[in-house]
Amino acid sequence: MKEFMTGNHAVAQAVKLCRTPLIAAYPITPQTPIYEKLSEWEATGVLKGIMMRTESEHSAMASCIAASLTGVRTFTATSSQGLALMHEMLHFAAGCRTPVVMANVNRIIAAPWGFWADHLDSLSQRDTGWIQFYCENGQEAMDSVIQAYKISEQVYLPAMVNLEAFLVSHFMEPVEIPDQDAVDHFLPPLDLPHKFDVEKPGFLMTVVSSELYRKYRHMAQVSMDSVKDVAVRVDREFKDVFGRGYGIVEPIAMEDAEVVIVTAGSITSTARLAIRSLREQGHSVGLLKIRLFRPFPNEALQQVLAGKKKIAVIDRNNSMGSGGIFCQELKAALVHSEDRPYIYNYIAGVGGTDVNPEVIQRIALDAMERSEPMDQPMWIMEE
Amino acid sequence: MIEIKFRGRGGQGAVVASEILGRAFFLEGKYPQSFSLFGSERRGAPVFGFLRVDDQPILLKCQIKHPDQVVLFDLSLADEKEISQELKPDGTILINTNREIGFFEGWRKFKIGLIHASAIAREVGLGDTFNMAMLGAYARLTNLIKMETLTEAIRSMAPSKVEKNIEAAEEAYKQTKIYEAKEPNPQ
Numbered sequence: 001m002k003e004f005m006t007g008n009h010a011v012a013q014a015v016k017l018c019r020t021p022l023i024a025a026y027p028i029t030p031q032t033p034i035y036e037k038l039s040e041w042e043a044t045g046v047l048k049g050i051m052m053r054t055e056s057e058h059s060a061m062a063s064c065i066a067a068s069l070t071g072v073r074t075f076t077a078t079s080s081q082g083l084a085l086m087h088e089m090l091h092f093a094a095g096c097r098t099p100v101v102m103a104n105v106n107r108i109i110a111a112p113w114g115f116w117a118d119h120l121d122s123l124s125q126r127d128t129g130w131i132q133f134y135c136e137n138g139q140e141a142m143d144s145v146i147q148a149y150k151i152s153e154q155v156y157l158p159a160m161v162n163l164e165a166f167l168v169s170h171f172m173e174p175v176e177i178p179d180q181d182a183v184d185h186f187l188p189p190l191d192l193p194h195k196f197d198v199e200k201p202g203f204l205m206t207v208v209s210s211e212l213y214r215k216y217r218h219m220a221q222v223s224m225d226s227v228k229d230v231a232v233r234v235d236r237e238f239k240d241v242f243g244r245g246y247g248i249v250e251p252i253a254m255e256d257a258e259v260v261i262v263t264a265g266s267i268t269s270t271a272r273l274a275i276r277s278l279r280e281q282g283h284s285v286g287l288l289k290i291r292l293f294r295p296f297p298n299e300a301l302q303q304v305l306a307g308k309k310k311i312a313v314i315d316r317n318n319s320m321g322s323g324g325i326f327c328q329e330l331k332a333a334l335v336h337s338e339d340r341p342y343i344y345n346y347i348a349g350v351g352g353t354d355v356n357p358e359v360i361q362r363i364a365l366d367a368m369e370r371s372e373p374m375d376q377p378m379w380i381m382e383e
Numbered sequence: 384m385i386e387i388k389f390r391g392r393g394g395q396g397a398v399v400a401s402e403i404l405g406r407a408f409f410l411e412g413k414y415p416q417s418f419s420l421f422g423s424e425r426r427g428a429p430v431f432g433f434l435r436v437d438d439q440p441i442l443l444k445c446q447i448k449h450p451d452q453v454v455l456f457d458l459s460l461a462d463e464k465e466i467s468q469e470l471k472p473d474g475t476i477l478i479n480t481n482r483e484i485g486f487f488e489g490w491r492k493f494k495i496g497l498i499h500a501s502a503i504a505r506e507v508g509l510g511d512t513f514n515m516a517m518l519g520a521y522a523r524l525t526n527l528i529k530m531e532t533l534t535e536a537i538r539s540m541a542p543s544k545v546e547k548n549i550e551a552a553e554e555a556y557k558q559t560k561i562y563e564a565k566e567p568n569p570q
Contacts, residue, residue, distance in 0.1 A: 004409040004417075136444070167444045172405055172417040174440070266444040273442045356445040 001177050007138035007168035010175045011077065011103045011161070012037035014145035016047055017183040020075045020101075024052035024063035029115050030165045031079040031105040057082035061089035061100070068098035069204065071195030073149060076100070079165070080107035080121045087125065090158075094129025094220065096204060099152035099159070099190075101145060102130075106265070106316075107165040108351055116352025117164035119265065119317040123293075123325045129220060131159040131227055132294040134264040137168055139175050143244055146178070150187055150234045155223045164316070165352065167266040178242050186241050224295050231292055248292035251304040253279065257286025259367045260305065262313040264290045264326055267348070267355050271314075274360035285364045290326060298333040305334060310342050312367035314360070315377070316349035323347070323377035344370065345377035355380075385527070386447045388469070389432035391456035396514030399542070400454070401432030404518055407528050407536035408436045416441045429460055436527075452525065454517055455479065456500075463489040473564070477524050479517060484562050491565040496524035498559045500551075507550045515541065519552030523559040530556055 005013070012034050015023065027035045041047035054060040057078050064074040078086060083104055093100050108118040122132060131151065135141040141163040148159035163169055196202050208216070231248050239245030250268075253275055254260060263271050268289040278285040288304060290297070305311065311334075315324025322328060327345035334341065346363045349355040359380055366378070387404075391397025398419040405417030416435040433447045452475045455461055470476060470493055477496040478487070487495055498520035504513035515537055522528050534549050541548045 004406045004415065166418065166420075170418055171444070172402055172415070174409055174414055269442045269444045354446045356448075357443070 002174050003177055004172055005138065005175050006033060006170050006172050007141050007163050008033035008105070008170065009037050010138035010142035011145055011163070012041070013175075013177055014142040015075045016041060017178060017180060018073060018146060018149050018187055019048060019184070019189075020073045021049040022052070022064070022067040022072050022074045023049055023076065024054050024060040024067070024074070025076045025078070026054050026057045026060050026082060028057070028079045028082040030107060030169045031077045031082070031103070033169070034077040034103060034105075057085045058089055061086045061093060064100045064102075065089065065093050065096055065098050068093075068100050069096065069196050071190060071192045071197075073190045074098075074100050075102070077103040077105070079105040080109055083121050083125060084109060087128070090125055090128035090130060092205070093158040095216070097156035097220065097223075099149070099156055099192075101148045101152055101159050101161070103141070103145060103161050103163065105165050105169045106162050114351065115165060117167050117266070117316065117349065118351055119162070119164075119315070119325070120319075122160060122162045123317050123319075125160070126294055126325070129157065129224070130294060131157055131224075131231075131292075132162060133159070133291055134162045134293055135168060135291070136266050136268045136289070138163070138171065138173055139244070140246060141168060142175060142177075143238065143242070143246070146183060146187060147231070147234050147238055151227060151230050153190055153192075154230050155227055156192075157220065157223055157227070162265070164266050167352075176244075182241055186238065227295050228292070228297055228299070246291055248297045249300045249304060250289040250291065252287040252289070254286035254288065254304060256284050257308065258284045259310045259312055259364055260286040260288050260308050261360065261364055262288045262290060262311060262326065262330060264293065265316065267314055267316060267360070270355060270357055271360050274357035274364070277357065278361055278364055283364065283368065285368075293326070293329070296329050296333060301330065301333050302337065305337070305341065307339055308341050309339065310344070310367050310370075312344045312346060312363055314346050314348050314355070314363060316355070318347050318350055318377070327377065342370070342373045344374055346380055347377050348380035384435055384437040384441065385452065386450045387434040387436070387452045387454065388447055388450035389434070389454045389456070390460050391430050391432070391514075392426075392460065393428045393430050394426040394511075395430070395456045396512060397430050397454070397456050398432040399540075400514040400518055401434045403515070403536050403540045404521065404528070404533070405434050405436075406540055407533045410532050410535055411528065413438060414440050416443075420446070451475065453477070454521060456514070456517065458482075466490065475525060477517065477521055479513065484560070491562070494524075494564045495562045496520055496559050497562070498555050500555055503554045503558065504551050507547050507554065509544060509547050509551055512544070512548070513551065515548035516551040516555035519555035520559040522552075523556045524561055
């Protein structure tokens with residue numbers, strides 16, 4: 001069934017469809033409509049789960065971890081400062097190998113204060129051991145939440161589905177809602193091999209020796225590496241059932257591309273349009289969307305970018321003192337590439353500033369004109 | 384594709400109006416996209432709602448700089464120059480006003496719709512809530528959406544006083560005054 005809804009409500013729908021029994025959250029703009037919708041459904045009995053209204057995001061994540069350890073599916077949603085406050089618990093969620101799923105609405109990190117789209121909040125959590133997806137619209141956010149459960153529950157690692165403030169979270173668009181039966185079949189009830197119950201008390205997070213710590217960390221790393229294959233497989237299964245698939249990366253019009261624009265999130269959607277008109281103008285420009293950021297899909301990127309000479313990475317974030325984070329990661333992934341492409345970094349859309357097709361075309365043409373490599377990121381400012 | 388900008392003040396329901404009109408287009412099988420510029424949404428502050436409509440899915444995830452249509456909830460929100468720079472040359476503007484067309488001489492290069500929506504809302508007992516009356520006037524002015532579809536959208540989405548809102552929309556539909564664009568005078 002198709003419905004006209006925001007990205008936030010699409011996420012809430014996904015949580016309902018996944019029959020998540022435990023939701024723990026704290027409201028924060030622009031995520032609050034997810035929280036409100038789930039609360040409303042809890043009050044009307046539509047949602048079968050429990051909605052825990054915790055006193056902070058830190059407690060919300062602690063609650064999700066504890067509930068997950070008892071073997072139930074869990075969910076939380078947050079944004080920006082809320083995600084920052086969860087930071088400590090994010091490490092615990094991954095370290096305890098809990099398949100917690102979270103939606104994060106990407107909003108700028110203060111200061112200064114604001115509510116706008118920016119990827120820095122979740123990218124700042126890149127080392128916490130969470131799987132990370134970046135979505136370009138509400139439909140993908142909904143589908144990614146469903147996929148995230150299936151992936152997380154196979155690898156015992158938590159997953160974060162990222163959707164940008166307003167451009168996805170508050171954009172009302174037609175969204176296809178999958179059938180409950182089909183989701184039930186795709187995502188059977190959770191059955192973890194180890195779970196706590198009152199009949200079988202246990203203890204976790206004990207102090208370990210250096211050797212044991214290293215062993216656990218390595219095991220988690222091996223599982224995280226496996227996500228690249230698991231995510232591809234789950235996406236294929238999803239496509240077979242629901243007719244929509246996204247891949248972990250998506251190459252678009254790449255065959256003869258002289259310049260490849262690399263994007264994540266909602267800028268990808270606008271860029272699809274921008275490269276069409278660039279091609280109509282006779283410019284051979286391709287587009288590459290990075291959907292899975294953790295684990296970073298090195299092999300997939302090396303494969304689709306083989307033979308490319310120029311790459312223009314658009315980052316809606318900036319790591320102060322370094323540059324765009326997607327670009328850093330991509331450079332590291334391609335460092336041994338025989339083609340030694342020039343990789344240019346454009347900081348665009350930071351703070352929710354507008355990235356329209358003209359901005360993307362400017363970036364493509366700028367990269368096209370350059371004949372020398374450039375280490376410094378280039379900031380796209382007002383025209 | 385049509386791009387519509389709703390200009391209102393916080394509390395006037397311009398954003399809700401853009402969402403309900405979006406839903407009406409959705410019900411007619413179109414691909415709408417409704418969104419707002421958020422952050423300073425408080426009573427009285429200028430608020431913008433945006434709506435794109437097309438026959439196919441819309442890929443744009445950016446602002447509307449030059450709308451085809453402007454729905455102006457409050458005349459104090461825009462001066463002639465600002466609207467003229469913003470609207471596309473063959474644009475349409477709908478204004479909530481009790482003034483006659485003579486007052487809008489500077490905008491006559493656009494197609495204009497005049498409706499005293501706030502008065503209609505008060506008459507049907509809605510107080511200061513005139514956003515659905517604006518949508519009724521929009522349906523009449525543009526002919527892009529059927530009144531019955533709009534009614535269905537209002538019924539499913541209006542936060543309260545559904546029947547009165549529908550009545551206001553229908554009354555505004557009847558009362559809207561339409562003025563086709565005039566060729567600018569040669570200088």
